[in-house]
Amino acid sequence: MSQRLATGGRLIDRSQPRSFTFNGKTLQGYAGDTLASALLGADQMLVGRSFKYHRPRGVVASGAEEPNALMNMGEGELFEPNQRATTTELFEGLIARSQNHWPSLDYDIGALNQLAAPFFSAGFYYKTFIHPRAAWKHLFEPFIRKSAGLGQAPKGADGDIYEHYYAHVDVLVIGGGIAGLRAAHAAASAGARVLVIEQSATWGGRAPVDDDFASEINALVAELAAMDDVQMRLRLMGAGVYDHGFVTGYERLRDHAPKPGAPRHRLWKIRAQQVVSCTGAIERPLSFAGNDRPGVMLASAMRDYVVNHAVAPGQRTVLVTNNDDGYRTVLCLLDHGLEVPLVIDARRNPEGTLAAKARARGVTIRDGYAAAGVRGTKRVTGIEICPIEGSGGAVDTVECDAVAMSGGWSPVVHFYSHCGGKLLWDEAGAFFYPDAAKPPLNQSGAGFVRCGGAANGALQGAEAAQCGGQAGAEAARALGLTAPVPSGPAPEPQAEAPLMPVWVMPLNADYHRRSHTWLDFQNDVKLSDVQLAAREGYESVEHTKRYTTLGMATDQGKLSNINGLAVLSDALDASIPQVGTTTFRPPYTPISLGSIAGEARGDTFQPLRRTPMHDWHEANGVHWEPVGHWRRPYAYPRSGETVEQAVHREVKNTREALGLLDASTLGKILVTGPDAGKFLDMLYTNMMSSLKPGRCRYGLMCNENGFLMDDGVVARLDENSFLVHTTSGGAEHIHAHMEDWLQCEWWDWQVHTVNLTEEYAQIAVVGPHARKLLEKLGGMDFSAENLPFMGWAEGQIGGFDTRVFRISFSGELSFEVAVPAAQGAAFWDRLVKEGADLGLMPYGTEALHILRAEKGFIMIGDETDGTVIPQDLGLHWAISKKKTDYLGKRAQERPHMTDPARWKLVGLETISGAVLPDGAYATAPGYNANDQRNTQGRVTSTYYSPTLERGIAMGLVLNGPDRMGEVLNFPGTNGQIYRARIVDPVFYDKEGAKQNV
Structure with a gap:
């Protein structure tokens, strides 16, 4: 059984108990616990069920690599699925429920899937659901959709709030272990601005558990905290590294201490000239039958729980290892009064210092042996052993309630790889590590990411610490700073015997054992699945990944990828570097969708943009229209006036007297x-x-x-x-x-x-009296001779700094006046005041549209829909015949673009004077293959013209310009047929006399 030890616990505070519930049962832990350590301390070994076979699963790791202990957390608007128990800090009142089972965790009917395991091998869905075809829609697809997914989807809106944060630094250090702290200290001592981030709640990483660095860690933290140009953040995970030194970070602000109204998560957007990744390494599991039983755990995780949380995952623990590091767990367990009846070591005669210490303390070591299988169902009851070269026939069984497995370590090279850094294979350690000669490159072609410590392949504590300091100094020197080679105290490293790469136990395991040996715990990918994929021709590691779903779970293969890659390379009789590795993609671990959105939710999902005159419009009865992120005045209805009546009034007044338009959104x-x-x-x-x-x-x-x-x-x-x-x-x-x-x-x-x-407010002064109003304010010469149509000038108008453009979108005399945004409201007020005796009225976007349609001016988004070219709109005059090239020129020369049967822009006027329905299609004789009426055109813009006192429209019609005077039929949604004549699209002042006054 697992239990809380009476003493110890580096991170917990026994004076602060914390109550929480798991599947409705109230349990207790302490401040400093994770949910996983609290569950283990309460002897809750079974924490979930696997995805495909619903096998019982327990905690296997102690960090972000955990694949099994995923929880539904919280209730109501604070509910969130798939939260890792190993990284969730315990707080009072925490509510957690296990996932992927029915009707209960202990008794799950889905476990019957294990009986059908021979039919659920790799790629079974590709082979099974093809025939009969008709069954897909009505049988297979509904069943698969219902079965897919982990956890429960939230049913309501997220009640938490999130935010974004921006930072610019010289050096970003990802990882706050001993290597990361030394890297940060070296860079900061050279004068660099440094940000050092650590995903957990404490500094030091693994060093306080495995090595004697406690005093140095405390000293480094104190020194760095006292430096002005150093920022230090706990609970801030590096999420991804992108081009040009852009890095995202994921900070958990309130997961450990929920507080209503305070941000829960923060997404950091960091610009760093140099990035130092000191993210450590992840221990690999070993592959043997039953390695997924609750109670089978990574050896390093087991000592984490013992040292950090005073939790013993078992009273009698058997270690299965292929390297010396696993013996650290043996010594740790013995130091805390726990029993280790046996060590199963795949190597012959391990002679390392740590193994010798274990022997000296009476531990039995069976060298040259393997785990043949684990006994137990919902918890470990024993382990079977056999020779490492065997096929799995057990020669002995040892009673135990926990199994620690140690298969070697894999450096966390994700951040080096996110932006194109290349990797090398280390045969002795059986891991990939960064190729320093091929780092990620910045825009100037220089490397901007380097690794330190275990992330660089320096797995021993003293070596890792020294490597981290060197990486920090190199980052500083890359910035042109002077950084001496750092030095610091370090204990003597332990002499370790070589690791023996073992990818399956025993080496010649029979099919029964291989089909019960798990590589990807969450997705239920077995060793036999990868071998089957190789036999069926999936030789690419990327293809195998997708065929078997290996490494596609929420842990993204942190425990499974190297083992799966090794099994694939063995099946293909190729070397691991030859087969290659899968692509590392950000984020490093899943981050909340809320943090990605940040403040962009609810009313701020699409921030409202206001012009400087927004308040004036609001105070004068405006009817708003959304235009992108802007709110533009649609019209200004007066008392007792409909919006439509207001629009007509605004059009007529602009044509006859003086109109004012807020054009700041242009x-x-x-x-x-x-x-x-x-x-x-x-x-x-x-x-x-x-x-x-x-x-x-x-x-x-x-x-x-x-x-x-x-x-x-x-x-x-x-x-x-x-x-x-x-x-x-x-x-x-x-x-x-x-x-x-x-x-x-x-x-x-x-x-x-x-x-x-x-930066500018822009106001259109439009109508026959436009020049009079500006001349009334004074300051510039607005005559046609001095400021002709399509000219512009700068100067002061009525004391305001302005730039005046003589352009028109209405066909009237028009001046668009730009002023600094801060002067926009005052200038508008001045125009309104001075223009009162000239008949000034503001007009909105609908009047603007009618004015431009009367003149035959096109509107992007109305006359265009993403398939229209300028030639369709009769705009040949705006296409240069002198230029040899412009964007789109060659595309417009394709046969489809030059087809004479393309629809062209024309004007349309109904025989009755009514307004055509917007978007209506003109019918043509006959029916198409879908038994629908053929069409020969469509309405793009349609309005009632107060100027002409009838409906006008513009549209795209087949051979339209050649069919002037022809009448087309446009069916309406009410069954009415509108008859409209093809006319010139310019309905008003075709010669342009009014705008050129």
Whole structure:
């Protein structure tokens, strides 16, 4: 049985008991316990069931590599599945329930799956669910969907809150063991800004359990904490390393001490010039029949529970090992008054110092032997032994209630590999370690990630500590700092005998034992499954992984990958380096979805963007319209007036007198540099490099597939600078589009882009009295001679700093005035006040749309849908015939793009004067293969025109420009057929006289 020891426990505080419940049963632990140590202390060996066969499973590890002890945690809005008991710190009132069983943990009907194990071998689903085809939809798929998944899905919204945090440092040290602390100290002593993070709640890593480093650890922590340029964070796990020194971290703020209203998790976004990974190593299990029984545990985990938590996983423990490190567990158990009746060592005559110490204390060592099988069902009752070269026939049985297994150590190379670092294979230690000659490279081509300590293959304590200090000094020197070779006290290393690589016990195990030997505990992948995959032709390790699901569980193969890789290489008669390893991908362990979202939830899921005039609109009865993240005025209804009536009033007033539009949401991107003109020539279909300073030009922007993605006015500010105006919803997208091409394709062009959208308020002063209003404020010459159409000028208007663009989206005399955002509200107020006697009225987006439709101006998102090219819209005039290339040009020359049968833009007016339904299709004779009416066009924009006092529309129609005057039928949703005539898309002032006044 497992139990709490009467004394000891490095991390627990016996004066602070903690009550918790497991499957409804109240148990007790202490402050400093993990849920796993508290369960073991209460003799709860069975903690869950495996995924496929529902086999009884117990705690096997003590850290993030744990595959078995996954819990449903909490209740209601605080419920969360798949939480590792080994990394969950115990707190008062913790509620945990085991997973993957019914009706109970002890009596699970799913365990009957074990009887069908011969039919559930690797890839059985690919072979089983193919025939009969009709059974997939109605039988197989519903059953698989119901069976899939671990734990229970939360039923309500998450009640916790989360946040993001940003940090910029010179050196990031991942791992707070002795190696990481020495690395941080070396880098900080050289003058670097250092952040050192540790995923657990204490500093030191394994060193306090396995080595005599306690005093040095305390001293290093104290020194680092006193340094101004050093940050130290516990419970902060390195999650992933990405390009350009970007690293994510996952901080657990309140898992150990829940507090309503306080953030639970924090996602760190770290920029580091150098990264030092001191993440240690993970002990590998051994592969023998029954190695998944509750009570079979990693040897290092067993001594963790004894030393850190005063918990004995068993009273009589048998060690199964192939290396000397396992003997540390033997000595640890003996030191705490526990019995070790036998050590099963696969090697012949192990002569290491640790083995000798165990013999001196009376421990029986059966060298050259293997574990043939483990007895027991829901807990260990004994172990069978046989010669290591045998096939599994037991020659002896030893009674015990726990088995410690030690198969060697695998350095945690994940962070070195995330960003492209290469690995080497160490034959003596049977592990992959970082290839220092091929590190991850930063943008300048230099290595920016290095490993220290056990993560670099230095597995002994003294060697690991020294390696960590060297890695920190190297990181500092890579930054140009002076860092001497660090030195520090270290105990003499233990003389250890070589490890014997053993990937199956016994070496010639028969099929029965191989089919009961587990590689991936969570996904129930057996040794025989990997061998079957090799026989069936899955020679690639990546293919084998997916065929067997090896390493695809929530632990991502931390315990299973090396053993599975070795079994595969043996089955293929190839070396392990030749077969290779699977890809390490972030995050290192699963992180909460809430931490990824951060504050972006509820009302802040999509932050509301407001223009500087937002409060004025709100105070003046605005009817809002969402436009991307913005809220734009749709109309300004007056008392007793409908929204539609308000829109019509605003249109007529703008045409007849004076309108005011908040156009601040338009994208404003500054493009500057010697190659700015060349860059814009590639982005736009027409020439921008020939534009003169002080002038504006309308342009169309296409993606590489030739489809129209944005339009707007470009103003040339000076010889090397342009201001690009985009659609309101397109600013971020277009800016990202620019940066994508600059960084990935035209990286050597001298161009810099800045999104200035929110830096300026922009107000359109529109209508016959527009010039009068601006002249009334004074400060500039607004005459057509001084500021012609498509020109711009800078100056002061009424004391405000302005940039005035003579452009029009309404067809009226129009000035778009940009002022610094801080002056936007005041300038708007001034315009409203001074324009009262000129008939000024603000107008919203719907009036804007009607005004532009009357003029036949296109709207991105209305006349375009991702499949429209400029030629479809009659915009040939905006496509340069001089340019040899622009984005989308060659795509537009494909046969489908030049097909004369493409739908083209036309105007539409109903015979009755009614308004066409938005999106309605024009029918054509006949039916298609789906028995639906053929179509020959569709409505893209449709409005009632107060100016023309009838419905107007724009649409794309087959051969439309060649069919002027023809009448088409547009069925409505109410069964009504609308008859509309094809007309010119410009309904108002075709000559443009009004905008050129």
